Amino acid sequence: MRYIEPHGHMVSRTTDDYQAMVIAGCQAVCEPAFWAGYDRSSADGFRDYFRQITEYEPARAAKYKLPHYCWLCINPKEAEDLALARDVLALIPEFLAKPTVLGIGEIGLNRNTKNEMKVLEMHVDLAVKHNQLILVHTPHLEDKLKGTKLISDVLKSHPGVKPERVIIDHVEEHTIKRVLDQGFWAGITLYPDSKSSPPRAVDMIEICGRERIWMNSACDWGHSDPLSVPKACLEMRARGYSEEFIDQVVYQNPVRFLSQCPKFKVGAAG
Ligand SMILES: [Zn+2]
Numbered sequence: 001m002r003y004i005e006p007h008g009h010m011v012s013r014t015t016d017d018y019q020a021m022v023i024a025g026c027q028a029v030c031e032p033a034f035w036a037g038y039d040r041s042s043a044d045g046f047r048d049y050f051r052q053i054t055e056y057e058p059a060r061a062a063k064y065k066l067p068h069y070c071w072l073c074i075n076p077k078e079a080e081d082l083a084l085a086r087d088v089l090a091l092i093p094e095f096l097a098k099p100t101v102l103g104i105g106e107i108g109l110n111r112n113t114k115n116e117m118k119v120l121e122m123h124v125d126l127a128v129k130h131n132q133l134i135l136v137h138t139p140h141l142e143d144k145l146k147g148t149k150l151i152s153d154v155l156k157s158h159p160g161v162k163p164e165r166v167i168i169d170h171v172e173e174h175t176i177k178r179v180l181d182q183g184f185w186a187g188i189t190l191y192p193d194s195k196s197s198p199p200r201a202v203d204m205i206e207i208c209g210r211e212r213i214w215m216n217s218a219c220d221w222g223h224s225d226p227l228s229v230p231k232a233c234l235e236m237r238a239r240g241y242s243e244e245f246i247d248q249v250v251y252q253n254p255v256r257f258l259s260q261c262p263k264f265k266v267g268a269a270g
Contacts, residue, residue: 001025003229003250004266006258007106007135007169007187007216009034010057010068011049017219017226018064024230027251028266029061030258032071032106032135037221039078043087046074050091054098067266069258071105071135072096079110079119089122096130102261103127105135106169109147112139120154128160133261135187136168138175140194148175152182165260169216170195176208185212185257190228198232202239205249214254 002025010018010031021029031053040046053070061068072095074088095101104127109116127134134155139147151168155161163183171179171186172195179186188204189195196204201215219226229250236246258264 001230001233002027002247003233004214004254004258005029005216005219005226005229006214006254007032007189007218008226009218009220010061011036011052012221013219013226015060015063018061018066021226022064022066024227026066026229028067028069028264030069030071030102031057032137033073033075034106034137034220035075035077043084043091046088047091050095054095054100058100067100069100069102069264071103071133072101073104073107073123074119075106076108076110076116076119076137076139080113080115082115082118085115085119085122089119089126092126093130096132099263102258102264103133103135104130105133106137107134108137108151109139109143110137112143112147112150117150117154120151121158124154124158124161128158133258134161134166136166138168138170144170144172145174148178152178152184155184156182164212167214167257171204172196173200173204176204180208180212185214188213188215189218190215190225190232191218192223192225192228198228198235201232202235210245210249210253212253212257213249214257215250 008029058068074085079085107123167185168179169187170189188201217228
């Protein structure tokens, strides 16, 4: 079995997690910038974090021979402070040339506020200006459907955004079709007790197809499981899917999306 962990917050994980992921067949991990479990007090806190995910974390993963890539942004939760958001966005261009930075993410909405919308638009402008891939976080539970609509409206109304270069993550049963119908990629996040479980994820693939879908564990600082993608592979095996089918979902698909950034060099799809 081989797979890509396309969305993992490895700064929150232990070396045991790295080892377990590699043993399970992980070929690369990609770390979107996100909330760190606490609010940072200044843009300097983000500069340190960007250095952590572009310098220190790739070196830590390299000890397990695991390629580590990342995405940069100010997450929607901290983007409520517009002055801080502007300062952090101004930092990002200097990091975009780093060899493991894949794009802008995970941007999006948390509580669907006006300020979050403003910062979302600023990030989309930045991504288009620098020809970057985009990874989008969608809100939780009751805010998800409305937030997904607002996000896709922002993306569709921007003339520089190419939908095939955008992945909208944390889709669920009530948002996945809308995301795929608009030409975006859809990410299914597997959590032990929220977002999606492996059986629900496989149900969604059975309904919507597997063409532009990836699965990820998020494996952040909260209750989460860095092995949930290989566990979804077991669910597919149990339902009788071929190894080729499973490989497309958990390996070839993320490679195909991520290889749109020429810095991602983890084996060609196929
Ligand atoms: Zn995340």
